[in-house]
Amino acid sequence: MHEEFFTLTNYLHNNNDITYAMEDYLEMLFRKQKDKLTITKLSKLLNIKKSSCSKMISKLKNHNLVIVQNNNLLLTSKGLKIAKYLYKRHNILTTFLTKLNKNQFSLDQVEKIEHFIDPITLKNIEKLIHNII
Numbered sequence: 001m002h003e004e005f006f007t008l009t010n011y012l013h014n015n016n017d018i019t020y021a022m023e024d025y026l027e028m029l030f031r032k033q034k035d036k037l038t039i040t041k042l043s044k045l046l047n048i049k050k051s052s053c054s055k056m057i058s059k060l061k062n063h064n065l066v067i068v069q070n071n072n073l074l075l076t077s078k079g080l081k082i083a084k085y086l087y088k089r090h091n092i093l094t095t096f097l098t099k100l101n102k103n104q105f106s107l108d109q110v111e112k113i114e115h116f117i118d119p120i121t122l123k124n125i126e127k128l129i130h131n132i133i
Contacts, residue, residue, distance in 0.1 A: 017063060020115040023086050025056055026065060029075050030083035037073045089114050092126050099132065 018026075028045055029037065043053035057073065060066040065079030075083055093114055098105045117125075 018065075018082065021056065022060060022063075022065075023115060024111075025053075025060060026075070026079060026083040027086040027090060029066065029073060030080070030087045033075060038071050039073065042073060086114075089117070089122055092122055092129065093117070095129055096125050099129065 024046065025042070028042060032042075032045065035041075039053050039057060040050055042057075043050045046053065057066060057068065060079070061068070064076055065082065067074050067076055090110060093110045094105075094107075097109055097113075
């Protein structure tokens with residue numbers, strides 16, 4: 001087996017239409033879907049400027065992932081499917097790193113790792129968690 005090495009920039013180039021930033025928005029929308037979520041509230045939750053949030057919501061709307069109804073941000077069925085996976089991915093990594101690092105757990109590690117991990121590795125981590133519980 002021959003593998004080529006690349007710089008991090010090459011690895012970071014996401015082949016999906018959905019960027020890492022979009023993933024963060026979708027995950028937060030999923031977390032707060034029971035609440036009335038406006039652009040202002042979402043920007044505060046993600047600690048970003050309202051104008052940046054508004055631009056991203058436009059992109060998510062263009063990808064048919066989000067709709068805006070009476071200033072309320074809602075996931076479309078396509079957005080909900082992706083957001084459920086992103087939320088699950090986050091929880092699997094949180095559980096794994098909490099068990100692995102005990103009191104040294106850090107949310108920022110999960111936030112960094114979750115955008116890079118592939119579905120097969122995530123599934124194997126999930127299996128591993130079930131075997132060590």
